[in-house]
Amino acid sequence: MHRSGTSLLMRYLESFGATFPPNLLPSAPDNPDGFQESEDFVAINEAILHHFNSPWDGTWPLENNSQSRPTDHLILECKRSLENWISTVKSTNNFLALKDPRLCRTYHIWHKSQPQNLLNHGVAIIRHPFAVVQSIGYRDDMPAAKALLLWLRHNYELCTQAKTANQQWPIIIFESLLNEPNIALQTIKSQLNLEKIKEPPEIRSSRTELPNQLDQVPPELQQIAKDFFNAIKCYKFAQEIPITMLSQIENEINNNPEWSYLLLSIETNRRHQLGIALAEQRQKQSKSEIITKGLTEYQEIAQAEKSENQAFIQLTNASIKRGESVIIERINLKISTGERIALIGANGSGKTSLLRLLSGLYRCSSGNICFQGDPLLPIIEPTLGFSDQLTGIQCCKQNHLLYHQHSIKWSDFFAEIEKFTELGEALNHAIATWSQGMRLRLNFALTTARAPTGLALDEGLAAGDQWFHRKARQRLDQFLDERATVVIASHDTELLKRYCSRGVILEKGKITYDGSLFRALQLYQAELQSLVN
Amino acid sequence: MNYYWRLLPALIYSSWLRMRLPYKRTRMGKSWLSISTLLSLLVLGLVYGQLTRVSNWQAYACYLSIGLLSWNFLAGTISASCDLFIRVRTQLLNQEIRPSYYVIEQWLTQLFIFLQSGLLIGIILIIAAPSVFTNFLNGGWLGLINLWLGCLWISLTISPLSLRWPDIAPLIPVALQLSFLASPILYYSKSLGKLAWLVNLNPLFQWIRLARQAWTEQFDWRLQFGVLFLQLILVLIMIKYLDRQRWILVEKL
Numbered sequence: 176m177h178r179s180g181t182s183l184l185m186r187y188l189e190s191f192g193a194t195f196p197p198n199l200l201p202s203a204p205d206n207p208d209g210f211q212e213s214e215d216f217v218a219i220n221e222a223i224l225h226h227f228n229s230p231w232d233g234t235w236p237l238e239n240n241s242q243s244r245p246t247d248h249l250i251l252e253c254k255r256s257l258e259n260w261i262s263t264v265k266s267t268n269n270f271l272a273l274k275d276p277r278l279c280r281t282y283h284i285w286h287k288s289q290p291q292n293l294l295n296h297g298v299a300i301i302r303h304p305f306a307v308v309q310s311i312g313y314r315d316d317m318p319a320a321k322a323l324l325l326w327l328r329h330n331y332e333l334c335t336q337a338k339t340a341n342q343q344w345p346i347i348i349f350e351s352l353l354n355e356p357n358i359a360l361q362t363i364k365s366q367l368n369l370e371k372i373k374e375p376p377e378i379r380s381s382r383t384e385l386p387n388q389l390d391q392v393p394p395e396l397q398q399i400a401k402d403f404f405n406a407i408k409c410y411k412f413a414q415e416i417p418i419t420m421l422s423q424i425e426n427e428i429n430n431n432p433e434w435s436y437l438l439l440s441i442e443t444n445r446r447h448q449l450g451i452a453l454a455e456q457r458q459k460q461s462k463s464e465i466i467t468k469g470l471t472e473y474q475e476i477a478q479a480e481k482s483e484n485q486a487f488i489q490l491t492n493a494s495i496k497r498g499e500s501v502i503i504e505r506i507n508l509k510i511s512t513g514e515r516i517a518l519i520g521a522n523g524s525g526k527t528s529l530l531r532l533l534s535g536l537y538r539c540s541s542g543n544i545c546f547q548g549d550p551l552l553p554i555i556e557p558t559l560g561f562s563d564q565l566t567g568i569q570c571c572k573q574n575h576l577l578y579h580q581h582s583i584k585w586s587d588f589f590a591e592i593e594k595f596t597e598l599g600e601a602l603n604h605a606i607a608t609w610s611q612g613m614r615l616r617l618n619f620a621l622t623t624a625r626a627p628t629g630l631a632l633d634e635g636l637a638a639g640d641q642w643f644h645r646k647a648r649q650r651l652d653q654f655l656d657e658r659a660t661v662v663i664a665s666h667d668t669e670l671l672k673r674y675c676s677r678g679v680i681l682e683k684g685k686i687t688y689d690g691s692l693f694r695a696l697q698l699y700q701a702e703l704q705s706l707v708n
Numbered sequence: 709m710n711y712y713w714r715l716l717p718a719l720i721y722s723s724w725l726r727m728r729l730p731y732k733r734t735r736m737g738k739s740w741l742s743i744s745t746l747l748s749l750l751v752l753g754l755v756y757g758q759l760t761r762v763s764n765w766q767a768y769a770c771y772l773s774i775g776l777l778s779w780n781f782l783a784g785t786i787s788a789s790c791d792l793f794i795r796v797r798t799q800l801l802n803q804e805i806r807p808s809y810y811v812i813e814q815w816l817t818q819l820f821i822f823l824q825s826g827l828l829i830g831i832i833l834i835i836a837a838p839s840v841f842t843n844f845l846n847g848g849w850l851g852l853i854n855l856w857l858g859c860l861w862i863s864l865t866i867s868p869l870s871l872r873w874p875d876i877a878p879l880i881p882v883a884l885q886l887s888f889l890a891s892p893i894l895y896y897s898k899s900l901g902k903l904a905w906l907v908n909l910n911p912l913f914q915w916i917r918l919a920r921q922a923w924t925e926q927f928d929w930r931l932q933f934g935v936l937f938l939q940l941i942l943v944l945i946m947i948k949y950l951d952r953q954r955w956i957l958v959e960k961l
Contacts, residue, residue, distance in 0.1 A: 497959065536803075553802055556802045558802045573722050
């Protein structure tokens, strides 16, 4: 978990020849030797946690918050990232080491994404709970009780993940690693046949005395954590920790209402304090510092060679020109089956043109587009009929004759559309009398009734009303369950977060970033903020 | 052609709707098409019959009716082709339907208008002169098919051309008007006197001639079947060609 010495362990592994993923986070005052964490992998883990409605410091179980939504897109994103990383590794002599404290909670998703068992070893590094509470409290200003519950949650899930993986994950106690690194690393060295190829890291950590008791934390909770830690220390591998012990911890952190009330009161107090601080800040009209990062540094990673999966659609140096103006410029993009991609960019950046290209409505002026199967089905502008004097029924009938006459009877088709759109009597009237929302509703219903393998949605969809939230999202969920591909162009970050895992930023017809959605949204928002200022 | 065969019900349905839509709010509905054509025939027939001193009014009525109906169909199809792709711009940019679909759809609409307009007139003519029906069976149907097919491939040609060269669209109504006035539709060609040779230079009139050949002169089965064969080939070629031009059309929109 966080503040447990994962960075130190990585530096030791580096001395044995470990290769780290690209795009590592820069060092920080609280971690001057660097985190050895890749921004790309952190972003995916954040996306996984977000999928389960949990922040990084969420202390509740992920399963209860899953909303029964499928995780296929996340699994695909994990797989793609791992394969990307491996494809960029030149030397085969080294072993690869991936570190992120969030893996304690997200490993089950990564585990499902490994066709060739890419993550075939694991190490559980565990630190004394009070030390973690001190460190995390200092760094993140987290109340001790919450930090202790976070320690319990992470280490409990770490042990259960080890059992799920069914691999021998050696336990390394941080304090032992500091004092006697050779002994602490013995198991992993023999397990992986590691040999030192360079000098081990210099230990800079200042060793502070551990308190006997934590302030403002119920003694029972402290005792539970200490007992769990002392028990863990007795085992060599995480798998060996008995299920009975894990069940006790699970029962405490999942089912004990006392700890839930404790967390609730902490959160309430924290919100109150935040509200006061925010009000003071507004009064002073202080401007927050805007962190802007250049987009170009991410381009190389975004454009790195992708997985060997057969692409559903592949664009190679694709450009669209209209007269002298270039709408899309030399885009390289590979979309695999089942991917959910968000197209992000300002108006006029070429999002709609790219959607039309992916839908086969436009062709490349230069470059190449290759489809494995049908192009995406476009929902870009409402195209209900040739005239708005047509009634809703006439539009449905025309659509039925165009696309469904051999597959479903007209009466059944219309009944389905009527039920889905909830337009009722309005279907008998000319669509000229309808609101924009009603038109979008019928258009969405008629298009998605075709059961496409891929959808290209433009932002107009997000203008949907309450109906959209109730019904259209349900249909989109169902559609995505069937491993269909979707590309959404929108400014609605909530919509994108809900449906997409990969983000592509377009700027003046060029792709400036292609990677995880979280990172893409961060970069885009930073870019917008810098423009505002 | 399988694509269009599969979509034939949709084509027929939307063309039928297109024909009916302008009369949606009226009491008489699409019957206005028959009534307005009948009124035009009556007025124009009386004026031009008097002007050209027609002796056989029954033959003139048949001559005028078939000529005017055919011309209306021809002019309607060509006029509608001029801005067709502009009118269906949204559909072309957002649906994967092939461009020829829209041309065929508007051509079918004109065909329905022709049939609807001609229905009442046909009944009146058959009652007044039963030979009209006999002539229809003796080749009249083939002449009309040639007229319809001719309009289809002309439409398939003009639609993309007028998108490529927008100046075509304002020229077409002028050309149609001049061609109408110079064509023996309201009058017999003998009324042109020494200028009768001009009729042979009028390309659009040739389809009118083919359409009413069974009623006005010796029916030439060989010529009619030859034209039918040629036009069928032209239609197939143009549909295939236009569908391949889809992306070029979209770029022009």
